Amino acid sequence: MSYIGSQPADSYLALSKQDFTTSATTTYTLSNSVTSASDIALFINFVRQEPTTAYSASGTTLTLTEATSASDDMYCIYLGRTVGTINPPNGSVDSSKINYPLTTFSSTGIDDNATANALTIDSSSNLQFNSGYGSVATAYGCRAWINFDGTGTISIRSSGNISSISDKGTGTYTINFDTAMPDNQYAFLFSGRSNSSTALRDIQPDANDTISSSSIDVRVETQAGTEVDISIITMAVFR
């Protein structure tokens, strides 16, 4: 259907009728608040009454100029105040219609399609989920990770929250975080795979290497204690 001017949002609105139980009184209570007598069409014994002359209305108070009797039939139709009775259609509310942040959000989380809470964010901004843990508990995320090739032309295969690696010499590197850790008290895990039959002793920072909030050193050593290049070096940082 075509419209001239703005299309009315009639899919969200409906007229509302209110029936009154009449008695010998001039005052009734409206179920919806109005601003003036013209906001309603009032019918007594099926005869429409003239606004402001036969009645006045303000807020939820309806005042008649003459009292009704118990045998009268009285109802009104809300004109100026339509009442939403229909839910918005699926997909009709986009993000611009939502007032972020949801400061009154008080949900305890997302359930598990049953009744239990499965995922939530607590008042300290901790992300908590169950996912097989047995209960909803704070999860500690991997804050940085990398997989790189330490042979030939050194290259990063893939990474997260890493800005670069510094090749400092055979088997020695500094891994630089893109976003720094809050301190240097994080847990780090190194692993790798040798590209030769040379047995490795360790892949880790040694006593003189740096572990800071912005980077971490690592060296790959053979069992003889000499640095060596290997083809796969991986690291994950948890905090």
Next chain:
Amino acid sequence: MDKRIIYKNTDGSIVIIVPANCGLTVEQIAQKDVPTGLSYKIVNASDISSDRTFRNAWTIDDAELTDGVGA
């Protein structure tokens, strides 16, 4: 990223920085990850030898490090 950043450590050793695809430019990574006050050079990755047999013997002329100084 097909660029590399070269700088010389205070002990004279050569460091080759391999930038990650983290959203920063190679210049931003150089400013961030080259130690403060050390000069650096940005080169193509293909300019770096893939033969690392004598990696610890690599050297560079200070006059080549002309692209900036670590912040």
